[in-house]
Amino acid sequence: MKFYITTPIYYVNDVPHIGHSYTTIAADVLARWKRLNNYDVFFLTGTDEHGAKIAKAAKEKGVLPQDLCSEMSAKFKEAWQLLNISYTDFIRTTKPRHVKSVENIVQTLFDKQLIFKKKYEGFYCIGCERFYTAKDLDENGCCLLHKTKPVLQAEENYFFKLSTFGDELLKRITDPTHKEYIQIQPEGRKNEIIGKLELGLEDISISRTAIDWGIPLPFDKSQTVYVWVDALINYLTGIGFPNEEFKKYWPADVHLMAKDILWFHSVIWPAILVGAELELPKKIYSHGFFTLNGDKMSKSLGNVISPEELVNKYGVDSTRYLIVTLIPFGPDGDISWEGLTLKYNTDLANNLGNLLSRTLKMAEKNFNNTVPPQTEPNLCLVKQLNDILKENFVYNMENIQLHKASENIQSAITFINKQIEQEAPWKLAKIDKDKLASCIYSYLQAIDIIAMYLLCFMPEIAQKIWLSTGASGNIEETAKKYFADFNIPDDGFSVASSKLKNQTILFPRIS
Numbered sequence: 001m002k003f004y005i006t007t008p009i010y011y012v013n014d015v016p017h018i019g020h021s022y023t024t025i026a027a028d029v030l031a032r033w034k035r036l037n038n039y040d041v042f043f044l045t046g047t048d049e050h051g052a053k054i055a056k057a058a059k060e061k062g063v064l065p066q067d068l069c070s071e072m073s074a075k076f077k078e079a080w081q082l083l084n085i086s087y088t089d090f091i092r093t094t095k096p097r098h099v100k101s102v103e104n105i106v107q108t109l110f111d112k113q114l115i116f117k118k119k120y121e122g123f124y125c126i127g128c129e130r131f132y133t134a135k136d137l138d139e140n141g142c143c144l145l146h147k148t149k150p151v152l153q154a155e156e157n158y159f160f161k162l163s164t165f166g167d168e169l170l171k172r173i174t175d176p177t178h179k180e181y182i183q184i185q186p187e188g189r190k191n192e193i194i195g196k197l198e199l200g201l202e203d204i205s206i207s208r209t210a211i212d213w214g215i216p217l218p219f220d221k222s223q224t225v226y227v228w229v230d231a232l233i234n235y236l237t238g239i240g241f242p243n244e245e246f247k248k249y250w251p252a253d254v255h256l257m258a259k260d261i262l263w264f265h266s267v268i269w270p271a272i273l274v275g276a277e278l279e280l281p282k283k284i285y286s287h288g289f290f291t292l293n294g295d296k297m298s299k300s301l302g303n304v305i306s307p308e309e310l311v312n313k314y315g316v317d318s319t320r321y322l323i324v325t326l327i328p329f330g331p332d333g334d335i336s337w338e339g340l341t342l343k344y345n346t347d348l349a350n351n352l353g354n355l356l357s358r359t360l361k362m363a364e365k366n367f368n369n370t371v372p373p374q375t376e377p378n379l380c381l382v383k384q385l386n387d388i389l390k391e392n393f394v395y396n397m398e399n400i401q402l403h404k405a406s407e408n409i410q411s412a413i414t415f416i417n418k419q420i421e422q423e424a425p426w427k428l429a430k431i432d433k434d435k436l437a438s439c440i441y442s443y444l445q446a447i448d449i450i451a452m453y454l455l456c457f458m459p460e461i462a463q464k465i466w467l468s469t470g471a472s473g474n475i476e477e478t479a480k481k482y483f484a485d486f487n488i489p490d491d492g493f494s495v496a497s498s499k500l501k502n503q504t505i506l507f508p509r510i511s
Contacts, residue, residue, distance in 0.1 A: 002042070004044075005043050008048075008231075009048040009234050011047075015075050017306055023256055024080060024085055037483050043088045046093075047093070049065075050227050050230055089238050091237060104241070106229070112275060117156065124151050132150055168274055170194065182282070185330070185400065204268065214227060233272075252282065253282050254284075255283070265281075292334070293334070293336045318348055325407075330401075344507070344510055349509045351413045355417055355447065357505070359443045360468060360469075365429075369499060371441065374441055379492055385449050386449065389449070393408040397456075406457065451465040464506060472493065
């Protein structure tokens with residue numbers, strides 16, 4: 001089984017920030033989850049390096065566009081390395097392999113008479129790299145996203161016959177029985193797309209005459225390919241298009257992105273693919289925007305949060321967990337340093353950290369820092385957790401509800417902590433050592449289950465927890481076997497009498 005997931009490719013006119021990190025970590029969590037379920041995963045991310053914004057930014061810095069692209073692309077790679085992003089490939093749109101893909105698709109559409117030339121006048125927003133009609137602007141004639149007035153431009157460009165694909169796209173978006181059904185999520189955004197499609201589509205310009213920093217049209221070198229058409233084709237390039245090898249992973253299983261680029265991915269991209277006679281992506285999922293303390297994040301306000309700032313305060317794995325679970329995955333949400341810290345202390349320091357610490361301390365004090373020996377392994381608690389987690393967690397992961405999946409884990413941790421309070425093992429030390437051994441053994445086995453469910457969110461922390469509890473084997477290989485059928489070994493995961501490995505405090509409280 002294959003699973004192909006993508007992030008958008010990020011524009012290199014800015015450094016990586018929490019918004020980029022949100023999408024990329026979410027994609028990484030899903031990719032790791034699918035690997036644990038024995039899928040052959042291809043995870044693509046990268047940088048978008050053509051267009052007017054890049055040329056403008058390079059000119060302002062007094063450098064060549066290619067040099068700026070290389071510098072900024074490297075920053076994204078460094079950020080993803082810092083955040084332990086397990087991508088399969090990192091694509092750059094200035095590389096020859098991508099140029100070849102773009103030329104192939106554009107030439108195919110031209111040969112099928114889906115591209116034609118005409119004069120056009122419209123309002124062009126450099127920030128969005130797109131033309132708008134007057135009805136798309138606010139009452140002041142400004143772009144709704146950038147709050148600046150687009151420039152009225154007149155050009156003779158090549159156009160894609162997008163208007164001819166409206167009915168075909170509506171069928172694919174609204175009919176789940178269609179052989180090329182596209183699932184757009186969340187449902188509210190799908191309805192927005194349907195509403196716009198029902199109003200009808202206009203043909204779109206796919207080339208520029210005034211922008212040199214781009215890929216020349218294969219049939220007219222005097223014009224360059226519109227940056228958004230160029231960018232969307234990266235999803236084919238990354239898996240080997242136009243060579244036959246791309247068919248191993250195509251179509252994409254999930255295109256993950258922020259809501260501002262949903263139209264391009266759910267309308268323009270599928271239309272291009274239909275025109276080129278290629279299969280359509282299976283799912284397009286758009287999440288919301290972050291605000292910080294109620295304000296939109298922007299460089300001018302000085303409130304943009306970088307991955308480094310988060311990692312410096314919370315650590316790598318905690319940052320990964322906090323970013324994708326602090327707010328519901330899908331709608332817009334407000335974050336704050338206070339909110340991040342509260343969730344860190346609540347979920348990680350108090351709940352998970354306390355569970356691990358108290359269990360290891362009891363084993364150290366009463367059983368010489370080993371997994372208590374057993375005549376009959378006590379797996380009741382583990383089996384209860386198994387029943388609690390396997391359906392809810394799996395459902396939420398498959399439906400890209402990462403915050404709910406994390407809530408399932410936290411509920412399971414709370415369940416174990418309550419069990420400890422009820423059994424009061426500290427009272428058993430003097431009256432029933434066998435019962436104490438049985439209790440601690442069951443807590444260690446339960447923590448092993450938690451570690452496996454945490455793997456996709458917090459891979460390094462999960463590994464440390466696994467090693468600390470005396471669990472046998474490699475955690476990833478064990479988790480793959482477990483998630484295949486949710487069967488628990490007769491003697492659990494932590495091996496009786498094996499030495500425990502006390503870790504330094506994994507989640508020191510943060511004030």
